Amino acid sequence: MTGRLAAGSLILAAVCATTAVIVFGGHGDEPVTHDAVPTALAEITQQDLADTTTATGIVGYGRERPLAAATSGTVTALPAIGSTVRRGGVLFKVDQVPTVLLYGKVPAYRTLRPGVRGADVRQLEENLRELGYRGFTVDDVFGRESTRAVRKWQKDLGVKQTGVVELGRVVFQPGAVRVNDQTAGPGTLVRPGSPLLTVTGSAHLVTVRLDETEYRLARIGATATVRTPAGEQVQGKVATAQFVVNSDQAGTTTKVELTVAIGAVGYDRAAVDVTLVSEVRKDVLTVPVAALLALSEGGYGVELADGRIVPVRTGLFAGGRVEVSGQGLTAGLKVGMPT
Structure with a gap:
């Protein structure tokens, strides 16, 4: 039976639970044909893939x-x-x-x-x-x-x-x-x-505080998009990044504090949504995360529309899609999806 597992942050947990694996009869990266063909399909796309995080920030002028x-x-x-x-x-x-x-x-x-x-x-x-x-x-x-x-x-x-x-x-x-x-x-x-x-x-800045686990976003000069209360989108760049430690009766917490430089806006001390980009992969093949199959010998594969299962190497996970490469994969091919 062919089973499909959720990927991203849940892949490892699903594999450990061994609820569904694919048994290969081939070797290495060679495709293997499966008896049944998938009924639900998604397209392999070639695109830029960006890892983004959206957080709440406050418009102001930075630290006093x-x-x-x-x-x-x-x-x-x-x-x-x-x-x-x-x-x-x-x-x-x-x-x-x-x-x-x-x-x-x-x-x-x-x-x-x-x-x-x-x-x-x-x-x-x-x-x-x-x-x-x-x-x-x-x-x-x-x-x-x-x-x-x-x-x-x-x-x-x-x-x-x-x-x-x-x-x-x-x-x-x-x-x-x-x-x-x-x-x-x-x-x-x-x-x-x-x-x-x-x-x-003197310039408008948006101050954003993130969990310390998101330190990957602390890249000076990285692109950010700010959505104002009026729904406008303003482009900016990360200007400063630092760790901030707070101690109180509940204990000590560490946050990553970023400031995003933006042009003049008609808001001060307003809450805005800030989308930060931590990594961009240019012109790569991607499939929906749900299209990944966990293979019995380790790693992942995708099932093509004709029933062939192709082992893949995964890259960046972002926006519900994952970067993949594998033998014979090209943009426009169809891969199986869970039903």
Whole structure:
């Protein structure tokens, strides 16, 4: 008797239960003819096969980041909540002295003056160049030409032209920031470390949390499709991926947190469906998973419309279909299905 087993996540369980196997009289990958022919048929297709997962995400701007004062004094100016600050813009003022946003990965941690060297010097010079200042070489050395460029920049800011960038005068961030909240207000007395603002990135992101077993989806640059509350489909790409550990009275759980970069949408803090692609197999032969037969000698096969049983090698399982290859299999052939 020819029996058929469900495949995918249930194949192993079904095989172990030994409820249905096919006994071959042939050898290796050679087809064997079966006495009966199948009555229900499906077509072998040649197509792209994608492994996808759909999860719920929240539209926002990504994780909040705190910004703190680096000097003592009185807060005299803060940007409005919801506003965007870009390179060269003022993040806040303490005693009417501005702290300016510049782009870079290395945080500001020291005073930059003639003679110092390092990646933070290069970041400063890269920003000065992007802001239109010239006459210096972008490198890791704060030289005389760098000092002259800093003085010109300070003149345009309306501050003392010292040629020295004191700690607290700039904040390095990866890019433009959106002001999420003010944690102080004008007139507040602050000291180094006093919180002033929380910021996020300026671009819309969808944050998705998945079980840690789905870490395969954590591929930076992978394609994602976002379905908005209005039913629109927006294309995006995975921008960040990290493991997040939460501990509470119930115990410790680990999740994979992804952010998906999308264009501007008219929603904030809205729940959306996010379809993530973990793997794509191009131009492969596929059959319905239910068409697979478990073979007594191990592995799987498919039964053709004429009763021949062909051993197959399986690949990606996705969307109810499975990638297969085997002797004589071509697109358009019919395979048996359970009835």
